[in-house]
Amino acid sequence: MKTSLDFALGVGIIVVIFLLGDFLHRIGVPVPGGVLGLLLFYAALQLRIIRLEWVDRAAGFLLRHMVLLFIPLTVGLMDMGGVLSRQFGAICLSLVVSFVAVLLVTGLLGQRLLGPPEDAPGAEGQL
Amino acid sequence: MNRSFIPALLSVMATTSCYALALQLHRKWRAFPPIVGACIPIMAALWLLRVPYAEYNRGGTLLTWWLGPATVALAVPMYRNGLALRGMLPRLSLVVLAGSITGMVSAGVTAWLLHAPLPVIMSTVPKSVTTPIAIEVSRQLRGIPQITIAMVILTGVLGATCGTYFLKLARIRNDRAIGAAIGTSSHGIGTASLIRQSELRAAVSSWAMAAAGVFTSILGASLSFLLR
Numbered sequence: 048m049k050t051s052l053d054f055a056l057g058v059g060i061i062v063v064i065f066l067l068g069d070f071l072h073r074i075g076v077p078v079p080g081g082v083l084g085l086l087l088f089y090a091a092l093q094l095r096i097i098r099l100e101w102v103d104r105a106a107g108f109l110l111r112h113m114v115l116l117f118i119p120l121t122v123g124l125m126d127m128g129g130v131l132s133r134q135f136g137a138i139c140l141s142l143v144v145s146f147v148a149v150l151l152v153t154g155l156l157g158q159r160l161l162g163p164p165e166d167a168p169g170a171e172g173q174l
Numbered sequence: 175m176n177r178s179f180i181p182a183l184l185s186v187m188a189t190t191s192c193y194a195l196a197l198q199l200h201r202k203w204r205a206f207p208p209i210v211g212a213c214i215p216i217m218a219a220l221w222l223l224r225v226p227y228a229e230y231n232r233g234g235t236l237l238t239w240w241l242g243p244a245t246v247a248l249a250v251p252m253y254r255n256g257l258a259l260r261g262m263l264p265r266l267s268l269v270v271l272a273g274s275i276t277g278m279v280s281a282g283v284t285a286w287l288l289h290a291p292l293p294v295i296m297s298t299v300p301k302s303v304t305t306p307i308a309i310e311v312s313r314q315l316r317g318i319p320q321i322t323i324a325m326v327i328l329t330g331v332l333g334a335t336c337g338t339y340f341l342k343l344a345r346i347r348n349d350r351a352i353g354a355a356i357g358t359s360s361h362g363i364g365t366a367s368l369i370r371q372s373e374l375r376a377a378v379s380s381w382a383m384a385a386a387g388v389f390t391s392i393l394g395a396s397l398s399f400l401l402r
Contacts, residue, residue, distance in 0.1 A: 079391070080306070099250070111370075116238065120238055137284075141284035142325055145276075153359065155344070
């Protein structure tokens with residue numbers, strides 16, 4: 048019983064922070080509510096206003112099942128056939144080219160700047 | 175009980191069941207992404223039963239709404255790994271900034287080279303970041319939000335299904351580089367796929383995704399200001 052109460056408390060905290068972020072967005076901050084909420088939540092954890100053990104399980108649950116939350120939007124692709132087919136070639140190619148470019152630039156630069164490969168000897172402690 | 179409440183509840187239950195089923199399949203065949211496994215039966219059922227998407231989505235939005243709180247929840251792996259990441263945050267931000275600029279420019283230029291009309295070009299620019307941010311940037315640039323949404327989701331699915339394999343091909347093996355690349359290129363859908371692989375990858379990816387979102391909204395706002 049106690050653990051499910053903990054869980055509900057954690058979800059409650061996260062939802063309140065999201066609503067706060069969304070409110071700030073609505074009154075004019077150009078960054079979306081979810082991202083604002085993320086920054087606020089991080090600051091609150093860092094400043095120990097919110098303790099990790101209050102929200103750990105709730106956040107873990109939301110993140111583990113995040114894919115579920117993307118399903119309705121993805122199913123919506125079936126209605127976008129018309130819009131997509133008119134510029135199909137341009138959209139697909141730009142999507143793939145840009146995806147590969149971002150992956151390569153970020154990955155290679157990341158490998159350069161963020162440390163040696165994990166399987167290299169002495170990779171530990173070189174954060 | 176309200177009458178419109180029941181079909182909404184039904185579509186939430188159907189979506190959740192398909193998701194549970196897709197997870198089982200994913201456990202058996204690791205290469206099978208849950209997002210694909212869950213969407214195919216739902217699309218097939220809607221098509222066969224002639225249920226319009228808008229009808230299904232009245233329940234769907236009840237799930238979509240939780241993407242906001244789930245984005246907020248990303249702060250937890252970021253915080254938990256904060257100590258390990260602290261020293262690299264300035265470098266990580268630089269890497270993500272380079273990736274975000276690459277994404278916006280390469281998408282727009284490719285569409286432009288293929289003679290796409292201007293609104294389509296603008297719709298491709300914010301396609302690497304999470305849906306709510308991408309929609310806003312697309313609107314600011316006078317793109318077509320529907321095209322942007324479709325591209326955001328397809329990019330995410332591409333990242334979740336082939337991102338890790340592709341990075342392996344390019345000999346990128348560092349967990350932090352993999353996290354940065356997936357978070358910058360394929361936002362929440364890609365990040366969600368890393369959560370089951372490694373906590374460090376997911377943490378870096380969450381950082382990268384949030385930073386890419388912030389950078390892209392700032393760059394998008396500046397670009398729309400320049401084009402005015």
